[in-house]
Amino acid sequence: MGKVVVCDHPLIQHKLTYIRDVETKTKDFRQLVDEVAMLMAYEITRDLPLQEVDIRTPVCPTKGKVIAGRMLGLVPILRAGLGMVDGVLRLHPTAKVGHIGLYRDPETLQPVEYYEKLPSDVHERELIVIDPMLATGGSAAAAISLLKKRKCTQIKLMCLIAAPEGIEAVHSEHPDVDIYVAAVDERLNEQGYIVPGLGDAGDRLFGTK
Numbered sequence: 001m002g003k004v005v006v007c008d009h010p011l012i013q014h015k016l017t018y019i020r021d022v023e024t025k026t027k028d029f030r031q032l033v034d035e036v037a038m039l040m041a042y043e044i045t046r047d048l049p050l051q052e053v054d055i056r057t058p059v060c061p062t063k064g065k066v067i068a069g070r071m072l073g074l075v076p077i078l079r080a081g082l083g084m085v086d087g088v089l090r091l092h093p094t095a096k097v098g099h100i101g102l103y104r105d106p107e108t109l110q111p112v113e114y115y116e117k118l119p120s121d122v123h124e125r126e127l128i129v130i131d132p133m134l135a136t137g138g139s140a141a142a143a144i145s146l147l148k149k150r151k152c153t154q155i156k157l158m159c160l161i162a163a164p165e166g167i168e169a170v171h172s173e174h175p176d177v178d179i180y181v182a183a184v185d186e187r188l189n190e191q192g193y194i195v196p197g198l199g200d201a202g203d204r205l206f207g208t209k
């Protein structure tokens with residue numbers, strides 16, 4: 001079974017509190033989400049393999065370590081996932097970025113797919129699917145299924161806040177996927193929103209409410 005990693009660094013938890021706060025306006029919300037994404041990227045990439053290389057310092061020849069293995073791919077789920085991409089790219093500027101467009105039908109809570117654009121070598125990359133909110137888990141599970149249909153095999157999921165229901169749903173469909181979150185909240189409410197959560201991530205990021 002995939003693991004659930006709660007990124008509990010004090011800086012992440014501090015910033016998450018202000019992200020949750022209803023008084024935090026769009027500009028600060030966007031900046032804080034970006035900063036938390038960068039801090040989480042550090043944790044998510046902790047297990048990247050290294051290989052030894054020969055270099056010369058100005059003083060003598062020596063050996064150093066560089067990242068080896070598969071190249072990284074980021075796959076934000078539109079719209080809200082976009083808010084976390086730049087933060088990850090700041091640590092991994094060479095990652096390619098694919099986009100999957102999904103919205104959650106407000107009545108059925110089922111994901112509806114409307115866009116897909118992936119790098120041509122996506123199946124050769126280690127992928128991080130990015131979405132701030134893991135609520136019922138329907139959107140993340142659908143995005144991961146789409147990537148598996150495109151023959152992708154190494155997939156991690158990165159979210160700000162998860163409901164226990166969403167973790168359960170993703171792991172029952174995709175037990176091979178590790179999930180990285182800044183917090184696991186209590187539950188979903190009747191409208192499928194995470195409690196206490198942060199409200200609608202897309203609307204708060206883009207000021208659409």
Ligand SMILES: O=P(O)(O)OC[C@H]1O[C@H](OP(=O)(O)OP(=O)(O)O)[C@H](O)[C@@H]1O
Binds near residue numbers: 104109134166202
């Ligand atoms: O786990 P789920 O129950 O599927 O819910 C989570 C999804 O809902 C939100 O997207 P939304 O549908 O609001 O689209 P948006 O990003 O365009 O606002 C969120 O960003 C996730 O993609």
Ligand SMILES: O=c1cc[nH]c(=O)[nH]1
Binds near residue numbers: 192193194199202
């Ligand atoms: O709490 C939630 C649930 C789904 N989507 C959001 O943006 N927030």
Ligand SMILES: [Mg+2]
Binds near residue numbers: 080200201202203
């Ligand atoms: Mg939304």
